[in-house]
Structures are given as structure tokens and as C-alpha cells.
Amino acid sequence: MKPTIIFNGEGESFDFGGLGVQWKIDGDHPQGRFSVVHHPIAPRALAAPLHYHHNEDEYSYVLRGQLGALLGDDVVTAGPGSWVFKPRGQWHTFWNAGDEPCEIIEVISPAGFENFFREVAANWGDMEKFAEINKKYALDMKFESVPELCQRFGLSFPQL
Numbered sequence: 001m002k003p004t005i006i007f008n009g010e011g012e013s014f015d016f017g018g019l020g021v022q023w024k025i026d027g028d029h030p031q032g033r034f035s036v037v038h039h040p041i042a043p044r045a046l047a048a049p050l051h052y053h054h055n056e057d058e059y060s061y062v063l064r065g066q067l068g069a070l071l072g073d074d075v076v077t078a079g080p081g082s083w084v085f086k087p088r089g090q091w092h093t094f095w096n097a098g099d100e101p102c103e104i105i106e107v108i109s110p111a112g113f114e115n116f117f118r119e120v121a122a123n124w125g126d127m128e129k130f131a132e133i134n135k136k137y138a139l140d141m142k143f144e145s146v147p148e149l150c151q152r153f154g155l156s157f158p159q160l
Contacts, residue, residue, distance in 0.1 A: 004029065011038075014121035017158030018045030021121070027111020035114040037106045041065070041096040046155040050093045050145040054138035056113045058086040058106055060094065065102025068153060069094040093145070095155050113137060 006024050013022040018041065025036040039060075041047055050070070060067060060083065067078045071092045078084050086092045096102035108114060116137045123129040134141055146157050 014117065014124075016121070016124070018042040018156065019047040021117045023114055023118070024105075026114060030111065032111045034107055034109040035111040037108070037114055037117065039104045039106055041067075041102040041104070042156075043096055043099045043101060044155050046093065046095045046146065046149055046153070046157040048093055048141070049157075050091050050142040050149070052091050052140040053086075053088045053113070054140075055088060055110070057088050057109050059109070060084040060086065061105040061107070063103040063105060065096055065100050066098035067094060067102055067104055068097030070149070091142075093149060095149075095153060097153070 011023045013020060020038075020040040022038040022040075024038055025034075027033075027035040039047065060069075060078075062078050062080050062082045062084070064080055067082075067084060069076050069078070069084050069086065069092060071084075071086060072090050076084060077097050084094070086094070116133060116139065119133045119136075120130060123133065149155060150157055
């Protein structure tokens with residue numbers, strides 16, 4: 001296999017209105033072991049409702065800013081150079097905990113979930129299709145958690 005370099009700014013991307021995704025390493029490259037996406041997160045933006053992965057672990061490396069996360073009952077804040085582990089089988093969410101942009105690198109293991117973001121982007125705004133995509137990727141989501149999370153942590157979340 002030839003060496004691969006993914007330069008800054010390369011790769012397809014989509015902005016979900018506060019949470020961006022830039023696809024960096026698709027799962028087919030490392031034979032399905034993992035994938036990597038880059039998430040820019042707007043100041044004080046909630047990235048997702050509370051959610052529960054049945055199949056994937058996520059490892060978030062903070063490049064800049066302050067990443068907040070609710071992992072089960074625990075609230076953590078992590079700055080540049082920190083890793084936050086979001087294991088499968090645990091309700092969690094994450095957000096930009098600061099007033100400046102936050103950027104994280106997300107390692108997803110095993111690979112495949114990077115395509116969840118592609119499918120949601122292709123169907124952005126279609127809540128019926130979004131529910132089908134969640135089911136396909138064995139992702140449970142508590143949409144009703146958004147108002148409480150936004151109030152509790154002083155965040156915003158896009159209207160779909």
C-alpha cells in the first residue's frame with residue numbers, strides 16, 4: 001500500500017449547523033478497523049442529542065477549544081491535547097464548552113459509522129429518513145434531551 005497523506009482542508013465536508021464533519025480516513029483504508037472524522041464545533045453548540053451507540057466506540061482528541069461531554073452521569077471538560085473516550089453502550093453527548101471554536105478529531109472503532117454522517121447530510125432536514133438512518137446504524141437518540149441540555153450547559157442546537 002502506498003503512503004497516504006491527507007492535507008489540512010482536504011476531504012469532503014458538511015455543516016450540520018453548529019457541528020461540522022470533514023471525512024478524513026474512511027474505514028475501507030484500514031480494513032474496517034477504524035475511521036477518522038474531523039469535527040469543527042461552533043461556540044456553545046450542542047453537537048447531538050443524548051445518544052447511545054450499540055456498535056462503535058468513539059475517541060475524541062481535542063485540537064483546539066474546550067470540549068464538554070456528558071458520559072453517563074459524568075460531565076467532563078477537555079482542552080487541547082486531551083482525549084475523551086465515549087464507549088459504546090453508554091448514553092452520551094458532547095458540545096463546545098467555550099466561546100471560541102472547538103475542533104476535535106474523532107476516531108471511530110470499528111469503522112462504518114463515518115457513513116452515518118454522509119447519509120444524514122444527504123437527507124438533512126428529513127426527520128423520517130433520519131430515524132431510518134439511526135436504526136440502520138444501531139444508534140438510539142433522545143431528541144427530547146435537547147432543550148434540557150441546552151438550558152443546563154448554555155448551548156444552542158440547530159432547528160432541523
